[in-house]
Amino acid sequence: MKRVVFNQKGGVGKTSITCNLAAISAAQGYRTLVIDLDVQGNTTHYLVGEIDAEAFPAEAQGVAGLFKQTVGSRRMSKNPDAFVWETPWENLFLLPSSPVLTHLEKELESRYKIYKLRDALEKLDAEYDRVYIDTPPNFNFFSKSALIAADTVLIPFDCDSFARQSLYALMDNIAELQEDHNPGLEVEGIVINQFNSQARLPGELVAELEEEGYPVCRTYLNTSVKMKESHREHRPLIDMAPSHKLTLQFLDLYAELEAGRD
Numbered sequence: 001m002k003r004v005v006f007n008q009k010g011g012v013g014k015t016s017i018t019c020n021l022a023a024i025s026a027a028q029g030y031r032t033l034v035i036d037l038d039v040q041g042n043t044t045h046y047l048v049g050e051i052d053a054e055a056f057p058a059e060a061q062g063v064a065g066l067f068k069q070t071v072g073s074r075r076m077s078k079n080p081d082a083f084v085w086e087t088p089w090e091n092l093f094l095l096p097s098s099p100v101l102t103h104l105e106k107e108l109e110s111r112y113k114i115y116k117l118r119d120a121l122e123k124l125d126a127e128y129d130r131v132y133i134d135t136p137p138n139f140n141f142f143s144k145s146a147l148i149a150a151d152t153v154l155i156p157f158d159c160d161s162f163a164r165q166s167l168y169a170l171m172d173n174i175a176e177l178q179e180d181h182n183p184g185l186e187v188e189g190i191v192i193n194q195f196n197s198q199a200r201l202p203g204e205l206v207a208e209l210e211e212e213g214y215p216v217c218r219t220y221l222n223t224s225v226k227m228k229e230s231h232r233e234h235r236p237l238i239d240m241a242p243s244h245k246l247t248l249q250f251l252d253l254y255a256e257l258e259a260g261r262d
């Protein structure tokens, strides 16, 4: 089961949602792989902290290393698992991002490597029960590769008034990608994040989305300082604050998504 978390709008909660759902999946005993396709590397930083650049040369590691070997004569020689890192949590694994992804992108694009992530993940099908993919806030080579490789897409929505406008463009992009590359890709749900039930606007925005027929997930995620603390401590919520309200909402969201697969 491969899920990509995507919204081309920045700061909507892609990284927070990817890492926290993946950490819950791992805590429930599923071998879970997180893939960080964003050059900002926020997921990588969240899960493993600062990386020793000397010990792990940027070009050879994680996503960059995986894609690099698809270029030129060094064909997919290593198993994709060779680029996967362990994390401090049992069952939770990471294919980290790297700063070299920006210049690698042009090369990969010009050589039509858009299906390589899908091919690599097919080779890992037997290794991992769940794959969660974090994407950059752009509809670029990496996010397209993820949408092609995934079974479903989750769309975080941060309840501000620009979020609604960008959703139309986003849905158009997804529809085009489904048609051209991945007809099986399912829009699993829009995840309402940073919801504030005290304010009027978020409730109105969500009601409008539902009226327009968007598949909005029933579980909403509230705003909480715990999220920032969790990033700062490099500990997903399920580990840092297992009974906090936001963690319970993530558990509900996880259960809602899993139930939808039955």
Ligand SMILES: Nc1ncnc2c1ncn2[C@@H]1O[C@H](COP(=O)(O)OP(=O)(O)OP(=O)(O)O)[C@@H](O)[C@H]1O
Pocket: 009, 010, 011, 012, 013, 014, 015, 016, 017, 038, 040, 042, 135, 136, 137, 193, 194, 221, 222, 223, 224, 225, 227, 228, 231
């Ligand atoms: N439910 C929440 N409550 C409080 N803060 C949150 C919540 N969700 C996300 N944040 C904060 O909002 C910021 C953006 O979140 P995050 O990095 O997950 O978004 P993103 O979509 O991955 O951003 P980018 O587009 O830059 O990759 C972070 O500082 C994060 O801690």
Ligand SMILES: [Mg+2]
Pocket: 014, 015, 016, 038, 042, 043, 134, 135
């Ligand atoms: Mg992010």
